[in-house]
Amino acid sequence: MGDDELLGLLAQAADAVAEALGRLEDWSAPGKRPGQYGLDLVADAAVLEVLDAAGVGVLSEESGRHRPEAELTVVVDPVDGSTNASRRLPWYATSLCAVDGEGPRAALVVNQATGERYQALRGAGAFRDGQPIQPSGSDGLTGAIVAVSGWPAQPVGWGQFRALGAAALELCAVADGRLDAFVADARHPLAPWDYLGGLLVCAEAGAAVPPWETTVTLEPGARRPVCCAASGLLRGALGRALGLP
Template sequence: MDDVVLLSVLHEAVDAIVVALRDHDDWGLSGGRDGQYVSDLVADKAVLTVFKRHGIQVLSEESGLVGEGDGSLIAVVDPLDGSTNASRPLPWFATSLCVVDDAGARAAVVHDHPAGVRYDALRGGGARLDGALLPCREPVELADAIVGVNGLPPRNPGWAQYRALGAAALDLCAVADGRLDAYVDYDHEAHGGWDYLGGMLVCQEVGVTVGDAFGRALVTTEHAARRTPVAAVGALFDDLIAARRDIS
């Protein structure tokens, strides 16, 4: 499957979720696993239907590894990232899809549901916001940085301000488009690949470095795997990695 077709499948999958949630009115807990909402399951059902039709295996936060295939292409899926926000309602939640192959993250789409805007990216092909190419990010000094975080920072490592918004995929996209200058996960083993891979590729395609705070590979298709992502440009990335490791 070539890149253009693959990206079109991702957009088709997101469109299916948008339709499924359009008239959805139960934003409460599902009664299944801890922290799972009915909306997570509605979105998951919609996205799985599309990937099954196209013969692509899926690693979903909600349903694990689904579908038949040789593993050469796996769509890593968070049907609704920030579903707690959605249940409140706080306008910061998204669908995040990223197809990985043996070379890493290949194609991604992140859809911001409240804003109705969409990011996409292809490995080596740049990143876009609603079809418009995003420019490469310029470096920012730590003292001037507005940093998105997950969890509670135990102290200020020297940044200007921080924000805890509650949806890693959108937080990373906000780094890519310049609304935030960096992102640091301060929680302990909180994020599966579905949380960050889509936003990671969007960031990478505009020159943002994204890495695990403890040096592990971020691209993983193991449902139980957890990582600690950090994202920034240039020396700011090194500063934040060092600060994050210092409190581990």
């Protein structure tokens, strides 16, 4: 599958989620397990219909691993920030990352509330709605605006923080300079579907990201702390403050 075809597949899957959510009447209905919403299941069904037809492997937050023998696996969070979605707070996304034998190859993160789209291809840069993006370049912790997933156990010393509730979008906001850093410490680790798409967008935009060998996994139960920043200096300062590599 060529790059354009692959990005088209990811876009088709995200569009299917938008269509499914557009038909949804009750956004607050519970799902089948604690912390899940009915909207998560609706979105997952829409994603799987598209990806199943393409014959690729899938790792989904809602339904686990499909076709593990496939050479290409799409890691997907059908609705990242589903609690936000259930309250109709406009900060929730579909995050998709295609992973091959060399690691993350293509990513698409779509804010399903606004339609804003971030995409990246390995070695080809990162874009928001078709325009190239880059991080802020911030290298000082005391002036940084940092998004967090879970409150750190000790003071960190950043300028300001935000807890917005959708890690994929927060990572993309680091990639395009709206935020200076994002961190989920060891007490609040993330799953592959939470971070892989956003991290590829960050890496291709030029942000400082964790080494891929520590973050790429297709094990549904795997969890990792994640620290991404506009510069290596800022990422290093955050890592030291939080005891992260």
